[in-house]
Amino acid sequence: QKEVEQNSGPLSVPEGAIASLNCTYSDRGSQSFFWYRQYSGKSPELIMSIYSNGDKEDGRFTAQLNKASQYVSLLIRDSQPSDSATYLCAVITPDTGRRALTFGSGTRLQVQP
């Protein structure tokens, strides 16, 4: 069974701090990894994708992937109150080609002003 696990939180960090969000996945065949941000009642917004081991940086966001340990993380530097949202980790395992995103349950991030 494919699973993506996240701590539901809430993760509370002060404004300006680094927020660290973690995700583990069970299917070793997973090859594509994504972080989405979702505000309450809104649609998931893609903020990072990562396909190979290591770090990928985009502005204040850094995604880290370790396929051997089957985890992917997201670092948010200089956290802002506007970053307060639920962060969804999603994985694609291209077994059938249907390219379904398997989502974790999400981690709720609260950035305190």
Added chain:
Amino acid sequence: EAQVTQNPRYLITVTGKKLTVTCSQNMNHEYMSWYRQDPGLGLRQIYYSMNVEVTDKGDVPEGYKVSRKEKRNFPLILESPSPNQTSLYFCASSLSRLAGDYEQYFGPGTRLTVT
């Protein structure tokens, strides 16, 4: 502006009354998909389409139909809605079948209530 659009955004209906939720993208994406989001269950795929006239079931297809007659449109059809289909629905699209190019972009969502 590149986007995925859905209509209607909110819908309240009664059991058994057929309805269609439309989805359209203007990015020339080949791949399109429907998800539903429910508290405690997260986001789950309903149906997907790899290209025009190519559709297939996702994880939770029961009670739904789709069609893909044009590249830009991917409507979701509920022939006989039931209360357990009350949910938040998202359409998503993705550019290419090429390996490594699987970023999916979501529409704004349709909140459906079936009474």
